[in-house]
Amino acid sequence: QVQLVESGGGLVQPGGSLRLSCAASGDNIARYTMAWYRQAPGKQRERVAWITNGGSTNYADSMEGRFTISRDIAVNMVYLQMNRLKPEDTAIYYCNRYGTAYWGQGTQVTVAS
Numbered sequence: 001q002v003q004l005v006e007s008g009g010g011l012v013q014p015g016g017s018l019r020l021s022c023a024a025s026g027d028n029i030a031r032y033t034m035a036w037y038r039q040a041p042g043k044q045r046e047r048v049a050w051i052t053n054g055g056s057t058n059y060a061d062s063m064e065g066r067f068t069i070s071r072d073i074a075v076n077m078v079y080l081q082m083n084r085l086k087p088e089d090t091a092i093y094y095c096n097r098y099g100t101a102y103w104g105q106g107t108q109v110t111v112a113s
Contacts, residue, residue, distance in 0.1 A: 002024070002100075005023045005025075005105070006095050006107040012111055017084075024078065032098065033052045034050065034096070036048045036069060038093045039092050040091040046060065057070075068080070082109070085109075
């Protein structure tokens, strides 16, 4: 059974950084595209970044240059490094095995002074 567990969220000031982690179990992340999504209050869930099974990375337009997705296959982890955070980045961030119903429980990121 696939399980995804996110961590690393918290409260950060505008301009600050956070690193989110997604621990995957039950399957090898190297076989799949893995993605980070986020959902802000009152808004639809949106895709933030994804990394293919080949290791190629992609980003939503508003995140490119500020966010970096990466993975460590040896420990089956996916990461999202977020820099120059803005208040509009406030949301619950979710890890997903792309195209599937496998989601983590989410981790709250709040950007406020």
